Amino acid sequence: MKEELETLQQEALAKVKQTEKLKALQEIRVAYLGKKGSLTGVLRGMGKLSKEERPVVGEIANRVRETITSALDDKSAELNEQELEEQLANESIDVTLPGRSVQVGGPHLLTSIVEEIEDLFVGLGFEIKEGPEVETDYFNFEALNLPKNHPARDMQDSFYLTNELLLRTHTSPVQARTMQSLEGSEPVKMICPGKVYRRDTDDATHSHQFTQIEGLYVDKNVRMSDLKGILDVFAKKMFGDEREIRLRPSFFPFTEPSVEMDISCKVCGGKGCSVCKQTGWIEILGAGMVHPKVLEMAGYDSSVYSGFAFGMGPERIAMLKYGIDDIRQFYTNDKRFLKQYHQA
Numbered sequence: 001m002k003e004e005l006e007t008l009q010q011e012a013l014a015k016v017k018q019t020e021k022l023k024a025l026q027e028i029r030v031a032y033l034g035k036k037g038s039l040t041g042v043l044r045g046m047g048k049l050s051k052e053e054r055p056v057v058g059e060i061a062n063r064v065r066e067t068i069t070s071a072l073d074d075k076s077a078e079l080n081e082q083e084l085e086e087q088l089a090n091e092s093i094d095v096t097l098p099g100r101s102v103q104v105g106g107p108h109l110l111t112s113i114v115e116e117i118e119d120l121f122v123g124l125g126f127e128i129k130e131g132p133e134v135e136t137d138y139f140n141f142e143a144l145n146l147p148k149n150h151p152a153r154d155m156q157d158s159f160y161l162t163n164e165l166l167l168r169t170h171t172s173p174v175q176a177r178t179m180q181s182l183e184g185s186e187p188v189k190m191i192c193p194g195k196v197y198r199r200d201t202d203d204a205t206h207s208h209q210f211t212q213i214e215g216l217y218v219d220k221n222v223r224m225s226d227l228k229g230i231l232d233v234f235a236k237k238m239f240g241d242e243r244e245i246r247l248r249p250s251f252f253p254f255t256e257p258s259v260e261m262d263i264s265c266k267v268c269g270g271k272g273c274s275v276c277k278q279t280g281w282i283e284i285l286g287a288g289m290v291h292p293k294v295l296e297m298a299g300y301d302s303s304v305y306s307g308f309a310f311g312m313g314p315e316r317i318a319m320l321k322y323g324i325d326d327i328r329q330f331y332t333n334d335k336r337f338l339k340q341y342h343q344a
């Protein structure tokens with residue numbers, strides 16, 4: 001039996017030495033030391049030995065077990081280390097490879113132009129207000145001096161949701177809402193940017209959904225010259241110091257008098273060209289002095305308070321500023337177009 005154990009040990013040690021894989025090593029461990037392994041098999045025969053022989057053989061068996069176990073452990077550590085080294089060698093980082101470029105997004109041109117206009121008016125002391133896009137007939141029309149069946153309602157063909165609710169056709173209802181919330185007790189100086197909706201047929205200069213920015217200034221002694229001054233500052237900051245403005249008589253039911261504001265054409269410098277249709281001027285917004293009826297409906301005493309209001313379309317402003325010839329470019333999301341306006 002002693003020889004059997006010695007042979008078993010030599011055989012196991014030889015196999016351990018030859019092994020190059022951790023998995024094979026584990027198989028050797030099971031084959032020799034496992035429950036059904038060779039060593040266990042030999043030890044089972046110990047019962048047949050004499051009393052004297054048993055401790056001697058037992059000691060040899062223990063030594064054999066320890067020797068095989070320690071050989072297995074050493075080899076396992078060696079193979080583990082080898083494996084790790086191979087892995088590290090394969091995974092080495094090549095610092096000379098070019099990096100992967102990160103695609104950086106940026107604000108949409110419309111967002112940028114709205115923010116530019118907001119910054120400009122905030123700098124002039126205006127507050128930014130918001131209002132709902134689903135609006136009541138009352139705020140969209142009646143509170144702005146457009147009673148039911150008023151012919152001027154056709155100026156802005158609307159998307160009605162119910163008899164009393166519609167998608168707002170302009171940002172002017174926010175004027176009425178802001179004034180009513182103050183109940184005629186305080187001056188107002190606000191702008192309101194937001195989406196508006198009209199049943200307009202989409203073409204190069206019209207969209208059924210577009211953006212407006214409303215402005216309102218109500219206080220004691222607000223005059224038309226204040227309106228003109230503010231609009232002049234706006235036009236020069238937006239389009240350049242050399243731009244002139246002119247106010248032409250117009251009509252809005254909620255302002256009296258009402259005007260359209262034109263700026264001198266950037267392309268021809270006012271001489272006349274195809275962009276300004278040979279007039280030298282380009283229309284950019286509607287404005288006027290707040291109608292006394294609108295002030296009264298909102299709770300302001302029109303003999304004490306006066307105000308001006310204006311409304312502009314930022315898409316058209318951006319079109320003029322950047323020479324964009326089709327408003328649909330803002331909504332079709334062609335990245336090649338939009339990328340040109342990302343600021344670094």
Ligand code: FA5
Pocket residue numbers: 156169170171172198200205206207208210211212214252255284285286287288309310311312313314315316327
């Ligand atoms: C109004 O909507 C008035 N509420 C503006 C106003 C406010 C006047 C306060 C007086 C006092 P108008 O319908 O002209 O006015 O529209 C204002 C601007 O919206 C236009 O100058 C234009 O830039 C833009 N606009 C109008 N319709 C469209 C459209 N279908 N697509 C794109 N922009 C449009």
